[in-house]
Amino acid sequence: MNELRTLTFDAIVVGGGGAGMRAALQLAQSGLNTACVTKVFPTRSHTVSAQGGITCAIASADPDDDWRWHMYDTVKGSDYIGDQDAIEYMCSVGPQAVFELDHMGLPFSRTETGRIYQRPFGGQSKGPDNPTQAARTCAAADRTGHALLHTLYQANLKAGTTFLNEWFAVDLVKNEDGAVVGCIAICIETGETVYIKAKATVLATGGAGRIFASTTNALINTGDGMGMSLRAGVPAQDMEMWQFHPTGIAGAGTLVTEGCRGEGGYLINKDGERFMERYAPNSKDLAGRDVVARSMILEILGGRGCGPNGDYVYLKLDHLGEEVLLSRLPGICELSKTFAHADPVKEPIPVVPTCHYQMGGVATNIGGQALFPDKDGGHTIIDGLFACGEVACVSVHGANRLGGNSLLDLVVFGRAAGIQIEKQMREGYEAKDASEADIQRAMTRLNRLNGSSEGTAVAEVRKELQATMQLYFGVFRDGESMQKGLKLLGEIREKVENLYLDDKSHAFNTARIEALELQNLMEVAEATAIAAEVRKESRGAHARNDFADRDDENWLCHSVFFPADKTVGKRAVNFAPKTVEPFPPKIRTY
Amino acid sequence: MLVSVYRYNPETDDAPYMQDIHIDIPGGKDIMVLDLLHLLKEKDTSLGYRRSCREGVCGSDGMNMNGKNGLACITPLSAVVVDDKLVIRPLPGLPVIRDVVVDMSQFYKQYEKIKPFLINDTPAPTMERLQSPAERAELDGLYECILCACCTTACPSFWWNPDKFIGPSGLLQAYRFLADSRDTATHERLSELDDPFSVFRCHGIMNCVSVCPKGLNPTKAIGKIRNMLLQQAT
Amino acid sequence: MVTSITSFGRSGLYDWMVQRVTAVVLLAYTIFMIGYLLFNSDMDYMQWKSLFECTSMRIFTLLALLSMAAHAWIGLWSVTTDYIKPTGLRFVVQSGCGLLTFIYVVWGIQILWSV
Ligand SMILES: Cc1cc2nc3c(=O)[nH]c(=O)nc-3n(C[C@H](O)[C@H](O)[C@H](O)COP(=O)(O)OP(=O)(O)OC[C@H]3O[C@@H](n4cnc5c(N)ncnc54)[C@H](O)[C@@H]3O)c2cc1C
Ligand code: SF4
Numbered sequence: 038m039n040e041l042r043t044l045t046f047d048a049i050v051v052g053g054g055g056a057g058m059r060a061a062l063q064l065a066q067s068g069l070n071t072a073c074v075t076k077v078f079p080t081r082s083h084t085v086s087a088q089g090g091i092t093c094a095i096a097s098a099d100p101d102d103d104w105r106w107h108m109y110d111t112v113k114g115s116d117y118i119g120d121q122d123a124i125e126y127m128c129s130v131g132p133q134a135v136f137e138l139d140h141m142g143l144p145f146s147r148t149e150t151g152r153i154y155q156r157p158f159g160g161q162s163k164g165p166d167n168p169t170q171a172a173r174t175c176a177a178a179d180r181t182g183h184a185l186l187h188t189l190y191q192a193n194l195k196a197g198t199t200f201l202n203e204w205f206a207v208d209l210v211k212n213e214d215g216a217v218v219g220c221i222a223i224c225i226e227t228g229e230t231v232y233i234k235a236k237a238t239v240l241a242t243g244g245a246g247r248i249f250a251s252t253t254n255a256l257i258n259t260g261d262g263m264g265m266s267l268r269a270g271v272p273a274q275d276m277e278m279w280q281f282h283p284t285g286i287a288g289a290g291t292l293v294t295e296g297c298r299g300e301g302g303y304l305i306n307k308d309g310e311r312f313m314e315r316y317a318p319n320s321k322d323l324a325g326r327d328v329v330a331r332s333m334i335l336e337i338l339g340g341r342g343c344g345p346n347g348d349y350v351y352l353k354l355d356h357l358g359e360e361v362l363l364s365r366l367p368g369i370c371e372l373s374k375t376f377a378h379a380d381p382v383k384e385p386i387p388v389v390p391t392c393h394y395q396m397g398g399v400a401t402n403i404g405g406q407a408l409f410p411d412k413d414g415g416h417t418i419i420d421g422l423f424a425c426g427e428v429a430c431v432s433v434h435g436a437n438r439l440g441g442n443s444l445l446d447l448v449v450f451g452r453a454a455g456i457q458i459e460k461q462m463r464e465g466y467e468a469k470d471a472s473e474a475d476i477q478r479a480m481t482r483l484n485r486l487n488g489s490s491e492g493t494a495v496a497e498v499r500k501e502l503q504a505t506m507q508l509y510f511g512v513f514r515d516g517e518s519m520q521k522g523l524k525l526l527g528e529i530r531e532k533v534e535n536l537y538l539d540d541k542s543h544a545f546n547t548a549r550i551e552a553l554e555l556q557n558l559m560e561v562a563e564a565t566a567i568a569a570e571v572r573k574e575s576r577g578a579h580a581r582n583d584f585a586d587r588d589d590e591n592w593l594c595h596s597v598f599f600p601a602d603k604t605v606g607k608r609a610v611n612f613a614p615k616t617v618e619p620f621p622p623k624i625r626t627y
Numbered sequence: 628m629l630v631s632v633y634r635y636n637p638e639t640d641d642a643p644y645m646q647d648i649h650i651d652i653p654g655g656k657d658i659m660v661l662d663l664l665h666l667l668k669e670k671d672t673s674l675g676y677r678r679s680c681r682e683g684v685c686g687s688d689g690m691n692m693n694g695k696n697g698l699a700c701i702t703p704l705s706a707v708v709v710d711d712k713l714v715i716r717p718l719p720g721l722p723v724i725r726d727v728v729v730d731m732s733q734f735y736k737q738y739e740k741i742k743p744f745l746i747n748d749t750p751a752p753t754m755e756r757l758q759s760p761a762e763r764a765e766l767d768g769l770y771e772c773i774l775c776a777c778c779t780t781a782c783p784s785f786w787w788n789p790d791k792f793i794g795p796s797g798l799l800q801a802y803r804f805l806a807d808s809r810d811t812a813t814h815e816r817l818s819e820l821d822d823p824f825s826v827f828r829c830h831g832i833m834n835c836v837s838v839c840p841k842g843l844n845p846t847k848a849i850g851k852i853r854n855m856l857l858q859q860a861t
Numbered sequence: 862m863v864t865s866i867t868s869f870g871r872s873g874l875y876d877w878m879v880q881r882v883t884a885v886v887l888l889a890y891t892i893f894m895i896g897y898l899l900f901n902s903d904m905d906y907m908q909w910k911s912l913f914e915c916t917s918m919r920i921f922t923l924l925a926l927l928s929m930a931a932h933a934w935i936g937l938w939s940v941t942t943d944y945i946k947p948t949g950l951r952f953v954v955q956s957g958c959g960l961l962t963f964i965y966v967v968w969g970i971q972i973l974w975s976v
């Protein structure tokens with residue numbers, strides 16, 4: 038048991054989603070000895086579910102489109118706590134990253150002139166002075182994530198990337214200098230535990246939407262990367278910021294894309310009223326997601342919800358006609374029939390705001406290097422640790438992500454992390470080997486679980502955790518109920534520390550994996566709850582009844598959760614883009 | 628209802644067996660087979676199956692339900708249960724790792740064989756390669772494949788020659804690249820396929836078409852590959 | 862590309878074409894024979910004999926015979942590769958089939974030209 042087998046690479050990428058595979062591709066092409074470690078076969082990663090598209094100013098729908106307009110929208114969408122240098126980088130490098138995807142073979146939908154088709158998405162304008170709705174989201178029908186993920190996997194096959202498929206990363210290994218030098222991982226098929234040694238470890242483990250009971254996220258979105266980094270003492274940024282997507286199918290949680298509204302669909306209440314006209318007179322149904330989600334909840338609370346319990350509203354699409362629906366939104370028609378028993382061609386889809394996206398995560402710089410923010414607002418770089426994709430917080434999404442910006446984030450910063458690692462390795466980056474004690478430290482959690490002889494069952498605690506988060510930390514929050522929620526979380530934590538694993542077999546033991554995942558969910562939930570309680574204002578996705586307004590004086594900043602003492606600090610937002618004037622905070626209306 | 632599940636744990640079982648479980652569905656609702664598996668797993672955590680997106684797009688939970696391959700997450704009980712009974716087995720024709728989890732290596736290997744990536748040796752433009760909506764429409768019904776293996780493991784030709792016959796899924800993808808106006812390797816791709824096994828072991832049994840959860844038609848794609856081979860040879 | 866030295870044309874496409882073409886020939890021959898028998902339902906041995914003495918009929922029959930042989934070989938080859946996995950045994954069975962086919966062809970020709 039003591040002697041773990043060691044696999045050695047220059048760099049490993051934990052995660053085979055869009056971000057992970059884009060990073061792996063960059064590394065494989067650079068000739069570094071790289072492995073992509075993923076707990077599911079890469080094309081089963083959550084990116085596959087992304088529907089609507091990837092937002093980017095490629096100037097197809099509008100030849101005059103400008104990445105600076107995209108940048109403005111993103112800054113505004115973030116409610117001004119997105120870092121403007123990072124947003125500038127993403128929006129300006131974006132087109133190149135998207136064209137690369139086309140060259141790799143991504144089957145984008147096309148315009149008559151043969152260019153990539155772009156559809157309108159929420160929060161898109163033609164710059165600070167022109168609120169005209171733009172169409173900037175590049176799409177492959179309503180299966181963009183699927184197309185993107187498969188294309189990246191294919192490109193990786195072409196490049197000869199090494200994949201460790203169905204391997205589960207458990208915890209990070211740090212050497213005596215505090216540098217990350219790989220991780221402990223379990224080969225799920227055989228149950229063997231190994232130490233994967235690497236000079237660079239990229240976390241690309243995606244989001245943790247499963248901390249909520251109702252979520253659009255895949256069952257595998259359990260925040261493993263966040264769990265690993267928090268346990269390794271790495272602070273987390275903006276964890277209170279969770280996006281609730283306006284249109285999750287009521288009851289099932291499965292998503293219907295914002296592209297539905299981009300293509301002309303709209304929301305109605307039980308009186309058949311298009312209520313978004315009241316809340317966002319200009320952008321209506323295509324206002325920011327946080328705005329639409331809150332308006333929906335207000336309709337429902339105001340007794341204008343649909344259905345027998347009045348607990349959802351309808352998304353109306355039938356007026357678009359069968360032809361448009363089947364060519365532009367074929368996947369949605371399928372999903373709606375399966376999960377809502379409603380054929381969008383004939384009837385509206387019942388929808389409710391549903392947990393969708395984690396804006397916060399591991400703070401990184403533009404090169405994907407993980408940062409260690411300190412309590413005085415400064416930060417240091419954590420050697421050997423990188424993060425990209427949903428697990429990272431660069432931060433381009435701030436307090437609210439715009440639709441289609443995540444896929445762009447994945448490919449732009451996945452690529453950037455690869456480039457950064459390549460550069461460091463070429464410059465001769467070295468790290469001390471981990472000692473046996475260092476490795477054993479990373480084994481603590483797994484050893485406890487494998488040795489457990491009693492405790493609580495995973496499924497039970499997981500349900501309790503998800504219900505608590507849903508109830509006390511959902512779309513609307515307030516101090517008193519969050520206090521209550523925090524107390525409950527404290528009790529749940531005790532159970533999570535004391536989980537019982539009854540099946541200790543090796544071959545494809547999913548019970549062990551689910552237990553480890555639950556512990557990660559716990560870390561994320563706790564960081565979320567504590568940060569949410571501390572941020573005493575409403576901004577973007579974080580809406581408090583007791584502090585209903587944005588408070589730029591005190592909170593125009595990132596929150597930082599310190600796992601060591603479970604406190605929350607602040608970190609300045611970047612307002613210094615390199616090539617354009619910064620966008621100063623304004624009142625956010627749509 | 629009665630659920631009969633295929634069980635096998637290589638560490639403790641000498642041979643696979645069927646486990647019969649009586650279960651009441653809460654509220655008598657028409658849940659998906661995957662939800663049913665979750666219920667079973669709450670009671671017996673040792674039950675092994677794959678799952679991820681739970682909405683039919685990731686292709687993890689392909690299995691055999693009352694004799695027919697499909698995705699557990701989008702198959703409602705009402706669509707498969709007969710006489711209040713459901714038999715759940717792993718996908719046929721692939722080695723079983725544990726319970727309903729199969730070893731998919733052979734399936735992936737066939738996929739890799741067809742060079743599933745765009746090949747274009749002309750220098751890339753600084754923007755996207757143009758493609759007309761009509762050319763793009765050629766890819767519809769092909770690129771949507773989620774590699775769930777429902778089709779390939781329902782194909783007798785694959786059962787007999789898993790190492791040599793590419794199988795419907797792989798061939799669908801082979802045609803996806805043959806049909807892409809941006810791909811320039813048509814000739815090489817076709818030459819790779821022109822042996823008695825890779826394509827021609829398809830005998831048009833059409834099992835693949837009837838099980839594909841995405842409604843795709845590999846048989847048609849295989850026919851098109853054959854036509855392309857024919858055109859190239861004559 | 863899967864290589865296979867025992868297949869008929871070594872190319873999947875070639876085998877497949879041969880399979881279709883021979884099938885057409887066999888179909889035509891069958892239709893002709895059925896038609897002929899129907900229209901001459903009171904046929905006697907002499908008439909039968911004279912039919913096969915005609916050169917064009919001999920050529921047609923020979924074509925059908927060769928088609929049958931090719932068709933059978935490709936069919937049997939693919940059945941044996943499906944069901945008989947041990948290479949040695951498969952080779953023996955395939956050789957047996959090949960030999961039999963050859964014998965039938967020669968024997969058929971002999972009969973045809975001895976009429
Ligand atoms: C339904 C839905 C629709 C969406 N639509 C859009 C859209 O239209 N446009 C848009 O821009 N964004 C969209 N998003 C958001 C976007 O899809 C995600 O944010 C993005 O896909 C996350 O990608 P990722 O690469 O960071 O992680 P993921 O794709 O989630 O991949 C995570 C990877 O990490 C691996 N992993 C996790 N934990 C471990 C571990 N412990 N050990 C080993 N491997 C591990 C997993 O196997 C997986 O490969 C959508 C999201 C949802 C839920
Ligand atoms: S049509 Fe071809 S590929 Fe499909 S099941 Fe039949 S033999 Fe297999």
Ligand code: SF4
Pocket residue numbers: 771772773774775776777778779795796799838839840841842843845
């Ligand atoms: S063709 Fe259909 S059944 Fe076959 S792997 Fe693809 S999605 Fe699955």
